[in-house]
């Protein structure tokens with residue numbers, strides 16, 4: 001299966017013009033582009049090959065929720081994917097309870113969910129067992145709904161392993177360790193939640209130089225890219241590494 005390359009632009013770029021330019025330059029198959037909400041519509045109009053993703057969503061339906069964005073609004077813009085539970089949102093106070101509500105609502109709506117999990121350095125420095133335990137706890141709390149959904153839904157779930165200490169630091173995880181974690185996540189989904197068939201991505205300081213190390217591993221089904229997705233030349237190298 002071809003690997004999935006996801007561009008998480010986070011709160012970039014600064015202008016609509018730059019966003020359209022970047023989207024055109026990165027428009028490839030097996031790519032998902034997740035721009036800020038304010039650029040979703042413009043990016044949606046220019047993408048011909050890549051799919052559109054959002055960086056977050058609200059769990060409740062239409063109504064009086066100031067500042068939030070609904071699933072119906074995202075689907076209306078032809079978004080197919082939504083990132084949920086990114087560590088940068090968890091740092092701002094998003095809890096596992098809220099994340100579980102968002103995952104449940106998004107899966108029910110038919111969007112493909114990319115749930116982000118991963119330990120911070122305080123956990124990782126205790127050792128790999130501590131990291132596995134931490135990630136397993138996040139998965140079980142955030143994805144409790146899977147037990148109730150039909151097997152067919154799980155292809156619409158992607159788990160992105162993003163160790164917090166590797167995000168934006170230039171210190172990527174060792175690909176062999178990321179592969180072991182990806183395998184562990186798949187085992188956990190199957191054993192604890194009876195969920196099979198979900199893809200697992202790696203994210204955290206992926207660049208054109210190190211992407212191949214992750215994308216040639218059978219356990220890793222793709223990468224979630226932050227900083228390097230803002231540079232078209234760099235992003236093209238990552239896409240090429242996945243083919």
Ligand code: 13P
Pocket residue numbers: 008086162166167168169170203204205206224225226227228
């Ligand atoms: P960086 O690629 O900038 O480390 O960010 C990773 C990330 O958080 C993607 O969601």
